[in-house]
Amino acid sequence: NAGVTQTPKFRVLKTGQSMTLLCAQDMNHEYMYWYRQDPGMGLRLIHYSVGEGTTAKGEVPDGYNVSRLKKQNFLLGLESAAPSQTSVYFCASSPRRQADYMNTEAFFGQGTRLTVV
């Protein structure tokens, strides 16, 4: 029962390099999210997707791009990494709401610790 799987778990990048973080979920969830977590700032939403082929900006989208070509996968790209993007990145997924009061809790991956030097 994998749930939400993120790869890689750790990565060190040099300033200006690019990379893609992969998120895969096996729960058939419609919604997927990318967050970053920094000390004292909690989880901040970067981008999210409400279905295959759709993406939307969150609170801190600058410097990141995303794609949702398949329902189970949500990719986060950094085109030109900067030290300010050093963070722990969490992917999450949640089911589509069928009713307003439905529990649509988010399930999180184990995180990717990214350091940009």
Add this chain to the structure above:
Amino acid sequence: GQNIDQPTEMTATEGAIVQINCTYQTSGFNGLFWYQQHAGEAPTFLSYNVLDGLEEKGRFSSFLSRSKGYSYLLLKELQMKDSASYLCAVRRFSDNYGQNFVFGPGTRLSVLP
């Protein structure tokens, strides 16, 4: 904009009761969720409230007042394993059945013997 506030840190004794407060001002509100996060791990779901009132789940209870923009998480019979960060999150609905979660900064709880 979105604004969610929680105390940064709290300390309590094993066996005691602790209440973690959360206040919020957000648009598109449709539910208040609580997550637990141990150091170095992913957040895990604890409870949620959509309507006003108290929801009880074993040693954990959560309360919501939508008119006051206020929620709390109550932990009873504290155990050492409850030492963790507790994250308050607002579920926001948008057009086309979209939704996302906006998180507060988290409250780091230390349980002492």
